[in-house]
Amino acid sequence: MAESTTMSASGTGSVEPAPAKSFSQRSWRSKLRRVPLSGWIGLVLVGVPAVVAIFAPLLMPHSPTEIDPTRALLPPIGMEGYQPGHLLGTDNLGRDLLSRLIEGARISLLIGVLSVVLAGSIGLTVGLAAGYYSKWIDALLMRFVDALLAIPSILLILVILGVLDPGMWTLIFVLGITNWVIYARQIRAEVLELRERQFIRAAQNFGVSGPTILLRHLTPNVMPSFIVLSTLSVATVIVTESGLSFLGLGVQPPDISWGLMLTTGRDYLATAWWISTLPGLAITFTVLGILLLGDWLRDALDPRLAVGR
Amino acid sequence: MTELLQIQDVRKTFGIRSSFLGRKKDLVAVEGISLRIPKGRTLGLVGESGSGKSTLANMVTGMLAPTSGQVLIDGQPVHDQKGKVALRGESGAQIVFQDPYSSLNPRMPVAQLLAEPLKVAPKVLMPEREQRVNELLDQVGLPRSARQKYPHEFSGGQRQRIVIARALARRPRLLVCDEPVSALDVSVQSQILNLLKDLQDELGLTYLFIGHGLESVGFMSDEIAVMYLGRIVEQGPAHQVLADPVHPYTQALISSSEAIPFHAGGTVELTGEIPSPLNPPSGCVFRTRCPLVTDICAEAVPALTPRSESRMAACHRR
Numbered sequence: 095m096a097e098s099t100t101m102s103a104s105g106t107g108s109v110e111p112a113p114a115k116s117f118s119q120r121s122w123r124s125k126l127r128r129v130p131l132s133g134w135i136g137l138v139l140v141g142v143p144a145v146v147a148i149f150a151p152l153l154m155p156h157s158p159t160e161i162d163p164t165r166a167l168l169p170p171i172g173m174e175g176y177q178p179g180h181l182l183g184t185d186n187l188g189r190d191l192l193s194r195l196i197e198g199a200r201i202s203l204l205i206g207v208l209s210v211v212l213a214g215s216i217g218l219t220v221g222l223a224a225g226y227y228s229k230w231i232d233a234l235l236m237r238f239v240d241a242l243l244a245i246p247s248i249l250l251i252l253v254i255l256g257v258l259d260p261g262m263w264t265l266i267f268v269l270g271i272t273n274w275v276i277y278a279r280q281i282r283a284e285v286l287e288l289r290e291r292q293f294i295r296a297a298q299n300f301g302v303s304g305p306t307i308l309l310r311h312l313t314p315n316v317m318p319s320f321i322v323l324s325t326l327s328v329a330t331v332i333v334t335e336s337g338l339s340f341l342g343l344g345v346q347p348p349d350i351s352w353g354l355m356l357t358t359g360r361d362y363l364a365t366a367w368w369i370s371t372l373p374g375l376a377i378t379f380t381v382l383g384i385l386l387l388g389d390w391l392r393d394a395l396d397p398r399l400a401v402g403r
Numbered sequence: 404m405t406e407l408l409q410i411q412d413v414r415k416t417f418g419i420r421s422s423f424l425g426r427k428k429d430l431v432a433v434e435g436i437s438l439r440i441p442k443g444r445t446l447g448l449v450g451e452s453g454s455g456k457s458t459l460a461n462m463v464t465g466m467l468a469p470t471s472g473q474v475l476i477d478g479q480p481v482h483d484q485k486g487k488v489a490l491r492g493e494s495g496a497q498i499v500f501q502d503p504y505s506s507l508n509p510r511m512p513v514a515q516l517l518a519e520p521l522k523v524a525p526k527v528l529m530p531e532r533e534q535r536v537n538e539l540l541d542q543v544g545l546p547r548s549a550r551q552k553y554p555h556e557f558s559g560g561q562r563q564r565i566v567i568a569r570a571l572a573r574r575p576r577l578l579v580c581d582e583p584v585s586a587l588d589v590s591v592q593s594q595i596l597n598l599l600k601d602l603q604d605e606l607g608l609t610y611l612f613i614g615h616g617l618e619s620v621g622f623m624s625d626e627i628a629v630m631y632l633g634r635i636v637e638q639g640p641a642h643q644v645l646a647d648p649v650h651p652y653t654q655a656l657i658s659s660s661e662a663i664p665f666h667a668g669g670t671v672e673l674t675g676e677i678p679s680p681l682n683p684p685s686g687c688v689f690r691t692r693c694p695l696v697t698d699i700c701a702e703a704v705p706a707l708t709p710r711s712e713s714r715m716a717a718c719h720r721r
């Protein structure tokens with residue numbers, strides 16, 4: 095059996111050889127050791143805001159909504175006019191910026207993650223169904239997707255926000271139901287290709303039912319692009335949220351989000367740049383972290399890339 | 404001897420619309436084929452791509468329903484009245500695909516791949532399932548340590564062993580091998596063919612073995628059927644067909660193959676391509692490429708007639 099030499103060569107000698115362990119056999123510790131640097135950076139960049147968001151009430155030095163006109167527009171540490179107690183300075187109403195950033199992390203991350211979860215699960219379901227099932231289910235679902243795509247999403251968001259009361263939950267709902275179409279299209283396209291592969295035909299031949307094929311065979315194989323799309327969407331959603339907050343349709347004061355902070359500081363860009371720059375940086379680094387984390391996750395879930403190095 | 408597989412006058416057409424508003428045309432993929440394979444034997448099916456071999460294979464496994472005629476496995480029809488698959492698991496046929504790279508889900512370890520057919524009703528439950536997976540690995544000559552590995556960790560030949568093991572999981576009696584070695588290196592091909600032969604002896608399997616080369620088919624088969632454009636043009640015991648082909652198409656196939664010496668009447672070369680099944684030639688479908696074509700070939704379809712005790716051919720020449 096000459097062809098098996100490649101495999102048995104890794105474990106030489108003894109009765110029960112210990113060959114290079116495959117992905118699923120490795121311990122969690124050795125899996126962690128294989129996390130690349132970019133994965134660690136991503137983990138930190140996402141982990142810090144996430145932990146901060148969870149423990150927000152414990153970490154805030156001041157109340158994020160407490161107004162004090164006598165302490166307005168104080169600069170952050172290291173600049174002239176810095177006052178101890180306000181590490182990152184204050185905004186135009188004298189509210190502590192650090193406390194506001196911490197409180198804003200909660201809503202911004204919640205909106206980003208939950209709306210992507212909503213959009214992703216609708217999109218995944220529709221995409222799988224449209225790609226796998228009969229032609230007319232595909233046609234029906236995809237024409238609906240086309241119709242949705244034909245309406246500019248910002249217009250759709252404005253209409254829905256005009257009907258529903260603005261606020262965090264409305265925002266999550268709106269961003270979720272306007273973003274699922276990109277998932278649906280991408281996943282349908284991949285399913286169309288995968289469904290012709292012989293392993294799907296083999297499963298059908300064994301009598302495996304449609305839903306089981308969707309779950310067991312198709313879903314794991316569309317996961318890489320699903321993860322990439324999701325991480326990209328978290329980024330866009332956080333940015334869209336700031337745009338909507340700017341229009342007054344997003345998060346409503348006294349709730350705080352990074353997007354809202356970004357827009358309140360715009361009048362003071364020339365004199366007190368930190369009011370919008372700091373939440374801007376927070377958004378940038380979090381989004382970067384999510385992208386890096388997604389990249390690593392995609393590779394880690396692929397047995398072809400995870401083994402043999 | 405009893406027949407395990409009976410193919411009775413099976414015909415398969417596909418409706419094809421050539422343009423958006425065009426009329427639907429019938430593409431005849433398989434035209435009135437009858438075959439039978441006795442238990443424990445191998446029938447080799449040879450032909451170029453586009454000759455309808457795979458369509459026939461799909462009808463045997465149940466993936467496609469014949470337009471007319473029927474396929475019986477051990478006397479039971481593969482399809483019910485509505486064209487749905489009626490035979491599954493051990494009573495139906497299993498298939499070994501051509502490409503071992505695309506026929507295994509890249510995200511499943513071997514143990515899971517082999518267990519999948521066992522999870523379909525009637526389910527084989529856990530301790531027995533585990534045992535069966537080990538048994539299958541032994542049967543195809545893979546180490547037990549393969550259980551937790553993923554398909555990409557194996558070579559093409561090993562993957563094909565996994566595919567064969569998976570096809571055997573439900574203990575089918577009939578295995579359709581759809582060009583099982585044509586995607587493999589030459590050095591590995593004979594190992595897989597030998598494995599299939601050993602399994603046949605050990606388990607009493609019956610094979611429908613499809614190939615486009617005569618070497619592997621000749622090695623595997625007791626009987627050979629040669630297909631051209633959806634029809635069988637010649638059929639008979641393997642050694643007789645290879646040594647003394649009757650039909651000019653078989654002659655051409657054999658003379659194009661280097662491994663089989665061909666002496667009867669010098670070499671026959673084929674020119675051109677297989678015609679479109681949407682627009683088959685009148686009369687004998689092979690006449691456009693036949694070196695021995697005569698007037699009658701364009702007029703009448705030659706019937707598959709007996710040529711000797713055990714052989715049949717469809718050609719006007721006697």
